[in-house]
Amino acid sequence: xxxxxxxxxxxxxxxxxxxxxxxxxxxxxxxxxxxxxxxxxxxxxxxxxxxxxxxxxxxxxxxxxxxxxxxxxxxxxxxxxxxxxxxxxxxxxxxxxxxxxxxxxxxxxxxxxxxxxxxxxxxxxxxxxxxxxxxxxxxxxxxxxxxxxxxxxxxxxxxxxxxxxxxxxxxxxxxxxxxxxxxxxxxxxxxxxxxxxxxxxxxxxxxxxxxxxxxxxxxxxxxxxxxxxxxxxxxxxxxxxxxxxxxxxxxxxxxxxxxxxxxxxxxxxxxxxxxxxxxxxxxxxxxxxxxxxxxxxxxxxxxxxxxxxxxxxxxxxxxxxxxxxxxxxxxxxxxxxxxxxxxxxxxxxxxxxxxxxxxxxxxxxxxxxxxxxxxxxxxxxxxxxxxxxxxxxxxxxxxxxxxxxxxxxxxxxxxxxxxxxxxxxxxxxxxxxxxxxxxxx
Amino acid sequence: xxxxxxxxxxxxxxxxxxxxxxxxxxxxxxxxxxxxxxxxxxxxxxxxxxxxxxxxxxxxxxxxxxxxxxxxxxxxxxxxxxxxxxxxxxxxxxxxxxxxxxxxxxxxxxxxxxxxxxxxxxxxxxxxxxxxxxxxxxxxxxxxxxxxxxxxxxxxxxxxxxxxxxxxxxxxxxxxxxxxxxxxxxxxxxxxxxxxxxxxxxxxxxxxxxxxxxxxxxxxxxxxxxxxxxxxxxxxxxxxxxxxxxxxxxxxxxxxxxxxxxxxxxxxxxxxxxxxxxxxxxxx
Numbered sequence: 001x002x003x004x005x006x007x008x009x010x011x012x013x014x015x016x017x018x019x020x021x022x023x024x025x026x027x028x029x030x031x032x033x034x035x036x037x038x039x040x041x042x043x044x045x046x047x048x049x050x051x052x053x054x055x056x057x058x059x060x061x062x063x064x065x066x067x068x069x070x071x072x073x074x075x076x077x078x079x080x081x082x083x084x085x086x087x088x089x090x091x092x093x094x095x096x097x098x099x100x101x102x103x104x105x106x107x108x109x110x111x112x113x114x115x116x117x118x119x120x121x122x123x124x125x126x127x128x129x130x131x132x133x134x135x136x137x138x139x140x141x142x143x144x145x146x147x148x149x150x151x152x153x154x155x156x157x158x159x160x161x162x163x164x165x166x167x168x169x170x171x172x173x174x175x176x177x178x179x180x181x182x183x184x185x186x187x188x189x190x191x192x193x194x195x196x197x198x199x200x201x202x203x204x205x206x207x208x209x210x211x212x213x214x215x216x217x218x219x220x221x222x223x224x225x226x227x228x229x230x231x232x233x234x235x236x237x238x239x240x241x242x243x244x245x246x247x248x249x250x251x252x253x254x255x256x257x258x259x260x261x262x263x264x265x266x267x268x269x270x271x272x273x274x275x276x277x278x279x280x281x282x283x284x285x286x287x288x289x290x291x292x293x294x295x296x297x298x299x300x301x302x303x304x305x306x307x308x309x310x311x312x313x314x315x316x317x318x319x320x321x322x323x324x325x326x327x328x329x330x331x332x333x334x335x336x337x338x339x340x341x342x343x344x345x346x347x348x349x350x351x352x353x354x355x356x357x358x359x360x361x362x363x364x365x366x367x368x369x370x371x372x373x374x375x376x377x378x379x380x381x382x383x384x385x386x387x388x389x390x391x392x393x394x395x396x397x398x399x400x401x402x403x404x405x406x407x408x409x410x411x412x413x414x415x416x417x418x419x420x421x422x423x424x425x426x427x428x429x430x431x432x433x434x435x436x437x438x439x440x441x
Numbered sequence: 442x443x444x445x446x447x448x449x450x451x452x453x454x455x456x457x458x459x460x461x462x463x464x465x466x467x468x469x470x471x472x473x474x475x476x477x478x479x480x481x482x483x484x485x486x487x488x489x490x491x492x493x494x495x496x497x498x499x500x501x502x503x504x505x506x507x508x509x510x511x512x513x514x515x516x517x518x519x520x521x522x523x524x525x526x527x528x529x530x531x532x533x534x535x536x537x538x539x540x541x542x543x544x545x546x547x548x549x550x551x552x553x554x555x556x557x558x559x560x561x562x563x564x565x566x567x568x569x570x571x572x573x574x575x576x577x578x579x580x581x582x583x584x585x586x587x588x589x590x591x592x593x594x595x596x597x598x599x600x601x602x603x604x605x606x607x608x609x610x611x612x613x614x615x616x617x618x619x620x621x622x623x624x625x626x627x628x629x630x631x632x633x634x635x636x637x638x639x640x641x642x643x644x645x646x647x648x649x650x651x652x653x654x655x656x657x658x659x660x661x662x663x664x665x666x667x668x669x670x671x672x673x674x675x676x677x678x679x680x681x682x683x684x685x686x687x688x689x690x691x692x693x694x695x696x697x698x699x700x701x702x703x704x705x706x707x708x709x710x711x712x713x714x715x716x717x718x719x720x721x722x723x724x725x
Contacts, residue, residue, distance in 0.1 A: 131573075
């Protein structure tokens with residue numbers, strides 16, 4: 001089924017388009033009616049409409065019947081500046097992913113991109129993507145993520161854009177990227193009762209069934225500048241190597257679950273106080289090619305990571321540790337129109353105590369096969385993510401056909417397997433078959 | 442008497458046979474001399490390849506390109522791109538940005554082509570859906586470039602050729618649509634290179650006046666016809682011979698690719714930072 005925009009919707013888009021022209025005019029040194037008209041001439045409106053239908057394999061019920069409309073307006077201002085506005089309207093006929101929230105309208109991105117001499121400055125709500133890995137994140141944590149669909153959604157869709165000052169400054173052969181993010185938005189987790197609510201004890205510390213658990217309000221940073229994230233990236237290309245050095249001083253996007261236990265006459269009362277805590281991220285990336293093989297990797301160290309513990313003697317229910325993460329990936333292009341890729345991803349906690357819900361060393365591996373057929377009009381993809389520690393994982397198939405320049409059709413399947421206590425195994429009951437149509441113009 | 446007659450006849454026949462042999466030797470010798478003379482007149486395949494590569498193509502180039510991809514049922518896909526090429530000494534850097542259609546808009550491809558034969562090129566592909574610049578292997582030169590019938594190697598070399606990949610032989614001089622051409626056969630130097638390029642043989646019709654291939658027939662590694670590239674609408678821009686249409690017929694799949702070039706400008710100031718990953722991400 002192909003969804004086409006209604007006249008009312010197109011009219012709404014026009015209003016949005018004109019609104020962004022106002023921003024463009026403000027950004028321009030000469031904002032007047034004449035400029036507005038020329039801006040309209042310099043604007044490009046693109047549209048992406050996607051409808052997706054997901055059916056659970058366990059009972060053939062519809063898990064998701066979603067329509068997403070994403071207009072993108074880009075307005076050129078002068079020779080080297082533009083304003084980009086992306087709106088996302090999403091509605092789901094089923095109520096499984098965000099119960100009680102059928103439809104959302106969101107300003108996804110809204111930024112001014114301009115050049116100042118040789119430097120680039122991007123101001124506004126945007127996504128900043130760091131790292132080299134596929135499917136797993138080490139350094140790609142500048143923006144938080146929406147987990148309403150676990151990690152099945154494209155990162156481009158699940159990443160939450162933030163209001164950011166982003167500057168890229170070339171210094172000889174090195175590019176310095178500076179980031180200031182005065183936006184206190186964090187991960188959005190699947191709501192209780194939804195398909196992808198986290199239940200794994202690797203993420204949610206288990207509590208005794210008889211205990212009275214009280215969840216206190218989350219302590220969230222609220223000072224715009226004092227609590228802003230800030231960081232930089234140095235990147236260069238030398239002797240065949242792409243190298244970056246990354247640093248980010250930020251709030252971890254997952255709240256720390258501080259716990260206190262009080263003994264009352266009716267039994268123990270467990271108080272959980274979620275609180276966002278700061279950490280330093282220091283890391284880097286590298287990539288190079290060797291014949292048919294591309295080697296890529298990223299590594300990062302978080303100085304202040306808080307891991308929950310089930311040890312009732314622990315006073316606050318968390319253990320502070322450093323966390324070292326890395327991913328090493330190999331892409332092999334030896335067969336025509338085929339990519340074979342594998343990655344190893346490991347996390348190591350440099351302090352570990354009995355009772356911590358996360359093991360000291362965690363290992364995950366991924367395998368990806370991508371193949372193109374019929375002059376790249378047909379794409380087949382198989383992705384496997386496997387967790388060594390918990391012996392669980394996820395298997396994804398996708399077949400996409402480019403019917404023409406405007407319409408793509410796809411079918412696929414998302415299969416979870418293994419230990420139900422694992423990150424992937426917890427969703428064993430949500431195996432599904434998906435199909436969809438994407439219209440872009 | 443019969444014996445004498447026979448003997449006379451025999452002698453006459455023998456004399457005629459001797460004369461025929463002499464005649465044949467003479468003709469063969471003449472043919473050999475003539476063909477040697479022609480062969481001496483024809484430049485070698487190596488010389489032609491060097492002349493092709495010596496052709497001026499400017500220090501820098503900017504141009505727009507429309508790609509028309511037509512499948513065997515006649516269904517067309519059209520892409521608009523803008524590309525820049527610039528020499529940094531002997532190193533050639535090329536960048537291509539996709540402008541339309543929506544599903545591949547902002548896709549961009551950057552390549553550094555080094556003069557040293559033993560040094561692999563460096564290539565990057567920006568995929569807007571991933572918002573990441575991906576380093577890609579340049580050794581699989583025979584892969585087709587983003588759904589076209591040109592391989593990555595074809596795209597990279599444009600109208601130039603790689604000297605070390607082939608041994609070349611000039612077959613003949615031939616008129617092709619009113620243009621005098623040298624017909625050159627190029628065979629990959631070994632099986633490994635043939636597999637890498639995806640070609641077992643290439644026959645090119647090189648215009649002897651402008652050192653540009655007007656037609657190139659490609660055969661697969663099994664010797665079967667693979668595709669033919671036609672270089673058309675060649676005219677001078679800023680004093681440099683420039684093809685404005687490249688047409689490929691893929692004989693195996695029935696697919697066709699047409700590149701139409703416009704707004705071709707040589708030696709205009711092209712900023713060095715166009716050839717960086719930063720610009721690849723940001724677009725032009």
